[in-house]
Amino acid sequence: MEILKKVYALYPTRGLKCDGCSLGENYYGDGYRCFRSGIFFHKECANSSLEICNLYHPQHSLKIKVCAKNNNVQQECKLCRINLPKMYYYCSICDFAIDLICVKKEVKKEIGDSKIHEHLLSLVPEMVSFTCHLCQVLDDRFPFVCNLCDLSFHQDCAESISEINYSCHPQHPLKRFTRVPNRTGENCCLCGNKLHNVFYHCSVCNFSVDINCVKNPPPFSLLQPKAHEHPIILMPQRSFVCNACGMDDDPNPYVCPQCNFMIHRNCVDKPQVIKINHHDHRIYYNHYLDSDDWECGVCQKEIKWTCGAYSCPKCQDFAVHLRCATKFGIWDGIELEGISETNIELKSYEVVEEGLIKHSSHQNHVLKLNEESDADVEAIVCEACVYPVFCGPFYSCTECDNYILHQKCAHLPKKKIDSFYKMDITLFPCDKMETILGLCEVCQHFFQGFRYITKDDITLDMRCGSISEPFFHESHPHHPLYIDFTGNKTCKACGDEATFILSCQECGYFLDIKCPFLPNKVKHKYDKNHFLFLCYGKNPSDQYLCEICEEELNSEKWFYRCDECCITFHIKCTLGDLISLKQIVDAEPIKLEVIRNIHMTSSSNKP
Known part of the structure; x- marks a missing residue:
């Protein structure tokens, strides 16, 4: 864990695929996510030992290695030959690397009861070339050899037997094969992975399984499944539509014969009650919906009402596909069945009378609502967001001349659950x-x-802390935006690659998390008499120059424009790097004065 913290800033959460072991695509697990990169590690992977000894590399110990997000690992694991993830064990002397999954596998030094050879077979813990005596495949690492006969074998081949009775295919025995027969698929009928050196096959049913599925078969029957009131049994290789999710993409259903009920393995343990970021209320799983035309609230595609789906008891027309509702980034992975519903959001103000409030940041005085500002050249500054106020509505203190809050800043909740880390956060004013x-x-x-702070002193500025989903922005009025943790997307506004982004799931529209809060109206010393307005991109064939740096401006990206003078400005040239700072910055042991190059109004976001 400590070595991870040297590379990533982690916080506890739940997630899917781990960047340490590359497992977990289909189930949520407890772990840690990096604030800045979005990379996720399972708790067990994050707490891996710093140094180990492994029988596949007995000459030296292996030390754990952690790579930064932007460093692509070019090596592969010496055991499984799969590309290494961001975290693995490594010997710098021998350039030997092994991933976190393979390092946990049991290592056999000897195989004394092999059914394919009468003598003891011993592991050679080296990268040496050999041809397996059973499957005749040339390989370059870790053979099991017979020192008497000078024969070499893969471990899977050495441990295999000629015929097995398999729980998931009880009607016929399966025979060992080392070559895929004609008119037979090249993939395992259960897991879908490609068949390798040795596998088992039923020629009568054209049924094949790889070694991993033979060693770790799925349960043939589930006596008390969460998804159905009767026991269900596995019936592979059958075309079907899953009664739980309505999809037909996996030919291995669990079936209840007396009900003609069929379900995917991954749908058996579906959550019953969840909260998703596409809806304000909890949603509940139903085995079927009312007979009607239903549209999914996430993907906007048709829902088959005869199949299972999630619906909201408070909003009679809202329903979501099972798979859409449980996607990573849509659902936080928490099952809410049996957990009482509470609303953590608390107001940061109380209404005295119409147009007058008392705010928690300025408790001794009353704030009055103003519809317009009389500021001209020098704008008054909001105490919460530190953006100047050129127009209303805003609140001003009835007794203090310089205490101003935008109306939407004054209405920020005192306590809430943030949309990024799913933590309780509290709003702290700037008084202290x-x-x-x-x-x-x-x-x-x-x-x-103003800032939002967690109990662990994790800090978010008031803009990021106030984001809620769905998020609406006038640059993309037709569809809502949602937080996307996948990262490495190009922002439509600034053109930068971003880790935390807001994305449209309909049309691939991406915004860096900082861009939705750009002020839509500013004043600049290069055009003191007019406002500059934020433009959300123009015709790419149009050519513009920035009035400040005199370089060409990409008209497909956002920029500022004076409609009176017909001049344009880069966003960075207009705003600079210090748009969220006041005039005085306490950088102990000195204090710095910030000279703004702009005067701004509030931004145009609508969370």
Whole structure:
């Protein structure tokens, strides 16, 4: 765990595929995610030993190695030949690497009861070339050899027997094969992986399974399945439509003969009650919906009402496919059945009377709602977001001349669950930290003003902390945006690659998490008499120059424009790097003065 913290800034959460072991695509597990890169590690992988001894490399110990997100690992695991993930064990002397899965596998030094050879077979823990005596495949690592006969074998070949009775195919025995027969698929009928050196096959039923499925077969029957009231049994190689999810992509159903009920293995343990980011309420699994035309609230495609789906008891027209609802990034992986529903969001203000409030950040005085600002050249600054206020609505203190809050900033909740880390966060005003600099764990920008903080002192600026899903932005009015943890997407606004992004699942529209909060209206010293307005891209054939740096401007990206003067500006040239700072910054042991190059209004986001 400590070595991971040197590379990644981790927080506890749940996730799917682990970047340490590459497992977990189909189930949620407890672990840690990096604030900045979005990389996820299972708890067990994160707590792996720093140094181990392994019988496949007895000459030296192996030390754990962690790679940064932007460092692609070019090596493969010496055992399974699969590309190494971000975390693996390594010997720098021999350039020997092994992944976290293979390092946990039992290592046999000898095979004394082989059914294919009468003598003792011993492991050669070296990368040596050999031809397996059973399957005749040339290989280059870790053979089991007979020192008397000078014969070599793969471990799977040496441990295999000529015929087995298999629980998932009880009607006929399976025979060992080392070559795929004609008119037979090249993949395992259960897991779908490609068949390798040795596998088992039933010629009568054209049924094949690889060694992994032979060693770890799925249960043939489930006596008390979560998804059905009767026992269900596995019946491979049957075309069917899953009663739970409505899909027909896996020909290995579990079946209840008396009900004609069929279900995928992955759907058997589906959660009953969940909360997804596409809806405000909890949704509940139903075995079927009312007879009607239903559209999925995530993918907007048809839902077969005769199959299972999630629906909201409070919103009679909202339903979601099972698979859409349980996707990573849509569902947080927490089953809510049996957990009472609570609303953590608390207001940060109380209404005194119409147009007057008392705010938790300024408790001694009353704030008055103003519809318009009389500021002209020098804008008044919001204490929460540190953006100037050129127009209303905003609140101003009835007794203090300089305490101003945008209306939407004043209405931010005092407590909430943040949309990124699913943690309880509390809003802290700037009273006690007026000049202290903060670093937001989401957008990685320095800021001043209001901030959200967790009980573990994780800090988010008020913009990132206020994001909720679905997120609406006027640059993309037709569809909502959702937080995307997959990263490495190009932002439509700035053109940068981003880790934390807001994405449209309909049309592949991506925004870096910092861009939706760009002010839509600013003033700049290069055009003091007019406002500059944010443009969300123009015709790519149009050519523009930035008035400040005099370099060409990409018209497909966002930029600022003065409609009166018909001049354009790069966003960075207009805003600079310090848009979230006040005039004084406390950077102990000195204090710094910030000279703004712009005056701004509030941004156009609508969470």
